[in-house]
Amino acid sequence: MNEKQFIEVSKSLTNRTRLKILEWLKEPDENFPPHPTLGHFDFGVCGTFIQKKTEMSQSTISTYLNSMEKCELLISTRKGKWTYFKRNEKIIKDYIEYLK
Amino acid sequence: MNEKQFIEVSKSLTNRTRLKILEWLKEPDENFPPHPTLGHFDFGVCGTFIQKKTEMSQSTISTYLNSMEKCELLISTRKGKWTYFKRNEKIIKDYIEYLK
């Protein structure tokens, strides 16, 4: 991880809602209903589910999720019309290493 | 560490100059001249030294140092007319724990 990426990750961590999303994605099965079609969380949770839980607007959460993906805190996978998001544990580790 | 403090620490970590200050304070003797009166870095480094090294204005660095102290990333000690700043290793550990 370089300084630029570290700063972008730090920016993601300055907002309550984005932190909540990261927490929820740690335990998808405890925080979200089972997915109707997929039946598992191997790719994470789809954007709509996350947005519903935040009670913020669709555009705001889309912006959040995309910025978190851009700095690599999240990994996204498109499956048909849904986009799934999951935590990128590696980047969190790298961030901690850099901070140390 | 609670969410509020975590967010404030994250904010401190979103700026290149503040990151540099944290790095420099990790090895004061390698990054700053020996202090004329004190002769050691047990309380950290005085504000003027830090400001000189950044090449930013005194008021900006004063604001930075104070905000970093407020969120407890730094510990400050006033000795006469100087204020010394050092890293608060405990808060950095707590921050990492929270993030995990």
Add this chain to the structure above:
DNA sequence: CAAACATATTGATAGTTTTCGATTTGTCAA
């Protein structure tokens, strides 16, 4: 006490982030 130096505060401007509603684009399934 006054001069000199360190630090904090103030007030201002420029830039960035937050957040939304509206619109657009992508994808599926009837």
Add this chain to the structure above:
DNA sequence: TTGACAAATCGAAAACTATCAATATGTTTG
């Protein structure tokens, strides 16, 4: 191929952050 749903983008207003020069406040020392 159209209707419905998911996601991304756009444009705008409000809030917040960065940064400075100028000024004020503390503190030491001659």
